[in-house]
Amino acid sequence: MHRLTHWLLPLAAILTPAATAAAQDSAPPRLESRNGQHALIVDGKPFLMLGAQVNNSANYPDMLPEVWPAIEKMHANTVEVPIGWQQIEPEEGKFDFSFLDALLPQARERNLRLVLLWFGTWKNTAPSYAPDWVKLDQKRFPHMINAKGEVHYALSPHYRSTLEADKRAFVRLMEYLKKHDPQHTVIMIQPQNEPGSYGSVRDFSPVAQKLFDGQVPAPLLKQMKKKPGSWREVFGSDADEFFHAWSIASYTNEIAAAGKAVMPLPMYMNAALAAAFGRQPASTYSSGGPVHHVIDVYKAAAPAIDIVAPDIYARDHAAYMAYLGYYDRPDNALFVPETGNDKDFARYFFPAVGMGAIGFAPFGMDYTGYYNFPLGAKDLDDATMEMFARNYRLFAPMQREWAEWAAQGKTWGVAEPTDPKAQHAQHIDMGKYNMTVTFGQWQFGTDKPTGNPEPSGGVAVAQLGENEFLVTGFRSRVYFGLSKPAPLESMMLLRVEEGHFDHGKWIFRRLWNGDSVDYGLNFTDREQVLRVKLVTYKGTPPIPVGNPN
DSSP: OOHHHHHHHHHHTTSOHHHHHHHHHHSOOEEEEETTEEEEEETTEEOOEEEEEOOGGGOSGGGGGGTHHHHHHHTOSEEEEEEEHHHHOSBTTBOOOHHHHHHHHHHHHTTOEEEEEEEEEEETTBOTTSOHHHHTOTTTSOEEEOTTSOEEEEEOSSOHHHHHHHHHHHHHHHHHHHHHOTTOOEEEEEEEESOSBSSOSSOOSHHHHHHHTSBOOHHHHHHHTOOSOBHHHHHGGGHHHHHHHHHHHHHHHHHHHHHHHHSOOOBEEEEEOOOSSSOOOGGGSOBTSOOGGGHHHHHHHOTTOOEEEEEEOOOSHHHHHHHHHHHOBTTBOOOEEEEOOSGGGGGGHHHHHHTTOSEEEEBOOSSSSOOOTTTSOSOOOHHHHHHHHHHHHHHGGGHHHHHHHHHTTOEEEEEOOOOGGGTTEEEEEETTEEEEEEOSOOSSSOOOOOOOSSSOOEEEEEEEETTEEEEEEESEEEEEEESSOOTTEEEEEEEEEEEEEETTEEEEEEEEOTHHHHTBEEEOSSOOEEEEEEEEEEOOOOOOSSOOO
């Protein structure tokens, strides 16, 4: 059975071929999870999002001519675009979808998919994208109160008036998509953006305090395997942050559920991250947002949210890999909806897709002139853009196949480390076989790896069969080995083909042999995909020296 059939069998088993194709074309995108592995299904097949997020203020029709050239140069297949509450409901009850009227057909003309980012009650924790009639009516739409009794900048998650207003606008957005996007150009929605609060661990208003003094909800007790009690009794020093996370997640869940009732698209929430290692005071990061140590709170409070996802701007290799690990869970598909757009971030595409990420998207990918350095690049010049473009050109012909292999849990990846203890090498355990990847070696010889002049190397590998692998990458050397060889057992590269995929078919280009494989498989800055067949064999035991009789 072909691997893709594994994911489509339940549908195909009950429909004729023609009906199956029609059903797949009309079915909304969805997230499927089986045995702890995940796939984003678009047009009936697993889809790898080669994404790009535009700048916040690129979400107007007149700005699109400065967006599309960057997306084309990057070879992205999906664009993440903000939709502001203030933009579609400038006056209460009066809606304006003129930006979507421009965005949807222009994306379709370019064969691009869209992810819409709803900037509603919270955008980077603030109400900056709420309409003026919300911002100016703090009696109807109250802000949080901090522990000192002062009015905080963030809107409170504890008032129905705010929730109902946000939900009404979001539902109107989903109704618009249901009517105007039967092609499913939009494949995913982000309700809210980096919610939480800086400077105050939670809302201390009387309404919030009454809830905080009450009992922890049963779904969270079940998720966290805790006994009943008040928030402080159950969670101790974490009580304030966990309460805030529950409040924001529950609020957003109701909005997402109402939207899904109209148009059942996958929905995710993104996190402005806390420190990768150790715990810092909750007031110093976006407390209440889906940071890694409250993922379980979000899973209990927000069943309508399919994914919680990290916005990763850490340049440090160890921190970046830690964040990927936190969000890669059997109950949570890995997705990197935002990451830095400087050159050194491009290599992290490889461990992300190797860990089965459904998508990857650097932030600020347009020519509108805004740069968020030091989080990202100082300038989106051709050299910077090329670091991301080459990744996407490499994967575009096989993005469907890769998404399927990832859904089977048969992909791995590494990025060039910056920690000196790593000695410019990374290791992958693939069961029967393992792989060592080094950085900064000549293509010929056994010189010591010294790292690339700038950290730019990365490798991704997929297992196609028991002894067959697909390998690709940049600026690295790959060695295969046996994980646990039996006595006298050895391994050899039986065949190394260079080629590419074309509509699901492997197209052979040439064999690698001799010098090309004697010192590992060397990937340079060229876009090369290798199909590697391995074989194991056992040597003959040595003949004892002495009298044969």
